Amino acid sequence: MPDTKKIRIFMTGVGGQGTLTATTLLAKTALSQGLTVTSGEIHGMAQRGGVVESTVLIGCKSPKIGIGEADILLGFEPMETMRALPYLRQGGLVVSSTEYMPPLSVAMGKQECPTIDDIRKAVSTCTDKVYFMANQSIGLEAGAVQSGNIAMLGALCAAGELPFGPEALEAAIKANLPAKLQAVNLKALELGVKALNS
């Protein structure tokens, strides 16, 4: 394996969103580029509706990302982006969804989620490299709400911080996803790249 710059990607979302599928796809993409890759996932009691955190690390041995260690934070849900902010290193890259999946206490009207403005403000104290996108809407436009995660991976690959671009992800989708899911996810990838550049 070639000596590569270490890149630590922290991904967070809500159980059932497909966070782990996206994690594995990104890890496979990195592997297909001949990079040393390790990924990790933590899901115990919080499988459904709880927070799911996962990691992809390029050029590292550890599968874990500690506080202040992430070069990239990928938030599939905006409040989870904010919760995971301590994992980001100063000046790291953030790609986040703007569309909420409210937890029970919010659905019950007992608590409120921070606004997107609150979240932007919090993120801006750590970094100015931030991309927000309407993950679920883009997914629906592509044909399936879960493909919004692939749109976000597409945006990440287009942001220029990884040692590969969207075409590597495109190849990984073709190589790893079942045929019937490919068209939707390739469309999502394209929309994600577009959303980053708009």
Next chain:
Amino acid sequence: MANPLLGDTPGDTHLLLGNEAIVRGAVEAGIQVVTCYPGTPSSEVPDTFYRISPDGKYYFEYSVNEKVALEVAGGATLAGAMSMCTMKHVGVNVAADPLMTLCYVGAPGGLMLLSADDPGCHSSQNEQDNRIYARLGGMPVLEPSSAQEAKDMARDGLLLSKKHGAPLLLRTTTRVNHLRGPVEFGPAPAPGKPEGFKRNPPHFVPIPAFSRPMHVRLMERMEALREEAENSPYNKVTGSGEYGIVCSGISRAYVADALDNAGLADKVTVLELGFSNPLPENKCLDFLKSVDTVLVVEELEPVVENELRVLAQKNGLSIEIKGKDVLPRNGEFDVTMVENAIREGLGESPVPTCECSLPELPGRPPNLCAGCPHRGTYYAARKVFGDDAVYSSDIGCYTLGLLPPLQTADFLLCMGSSISAGGGLAKASGQKVVAFIGDSTFFHSGLTGVANAVFNAHDVLIVILDNRTTAMTGHQPNPGVDKTVIGDNDHPLDIESAVRGLGVTEVRTVNPFNQRKTMAALEELGGMSGVRVLIAKEPCPLYTRRVYKKIAPQVAYVAESCTGRFDCLDKLACPAMYKEGGKAAVNPILCNGCMLCLQVCGHIKAKKRGS
């Protein structure tokens, strides 16, 4: 096409979960018998063996509990079969009785015990360090730190176990079980047939006269294994410098990345112990002599640290050994934590931290799923008994009943304890006790609790939450299920008959989604004394969708007449419900159509799904 994990395709590289890599390693060793009780973070090992079992050349079973699983694997290895038994760390407590003596009796066919420890309690009730069991019983220990090592150590561990006839511990931690990394395959030859049992009572029957020499043989075996550890490629020294680090398990990955980050890789000498028991004393002694300070980096207990201290003392070395005085004895490590410990030892300043501060955010605690039948049972129990009963809980999804508003879990010890500890509490205090236990847990160790309660005339109302599967760990079958992902269960055990067979006379079975009948049964049984059993029987909705391929034809919706009283939300806490514009609402995508909420509020109605 057979699963790639079974193929004889050396040189192939696959991105595997640590747990899948363990399966591949066992296949490469020629595994013949696999037993388990599922427990996170070990579950994907047996689940993978199970899923690919139609094409595999091994026998696989989900055993009813860890003790039984280890005994089945123990019998198999005595018959010369290469055997493996998997469980989570607390499962080893259940299996500890046969384990301690299996180490005396030995494992002619090879026997590897996978103990998946859980530093950080990601999904467990404690953080116990099972490397200590290996010291107690006398087992060699391998501790992988990557997917590749998980595969290689599973293979090499089984072969080593067979070579020495020594039961071996493959000790992982959650991070290793649930990491993913590239794994290069080796050859996977066909395992062939086990040799069969060779009668030899002095070796295999531990009556005292035979046990004493068995203990001597065990110690001799461990000395032979110490030689193996001295020469093992899993124990290696890298780098140079007078500052030494000794590390094992996943900590080896943290140390490597920390040294790399800090640019210190060439100033530090590292001894990695992947084969950590028995301690390779000569290798360790040479290492201790080559450095002037040692930092031991191991999660949880100071196991290696203490052994090194003993070794240094025995050999008159006055070397400084650090470990648990600078790194925590609880929880997981991470790279920065390890880097800072190394920096401190070298007199360097710590890694700068980011000072971002966040407001308190709404939590996202785990919750019983929409349509979970336990919600119906708990709602009824709370309605009938309120705070007048003490709720004794057990291990499973249903432990989530502890959260408000249901609050039906007041205490918990371990698998199967709800019945016995509930009985004890009632005996001691005279308080009314309702004990909840799931179907899988009932077969695991609830049966003996029922027998004990009947025999000792305990006063306890037992509620068996029978959701027709082992839901929490990923829908594994148990003796009561009638269907599994790979076929029907030909011999489903009937819980009601089992309970009656154990001498309980007052037994009722209800569907917990029928609130009227469930409450009536709870009231009736609640008014009696002695051992009474309510079986709340209704399949897990996720299992229904996956295995029975059924979806409820109807969903709930909130009628215009809703008065905004929010009893439904406040008392059921169903994740499909939310508040909108002063009224309650149901998300039809999340609603599983259980129709429990209709029985709580008349303003909630049913409609056809999709209409």
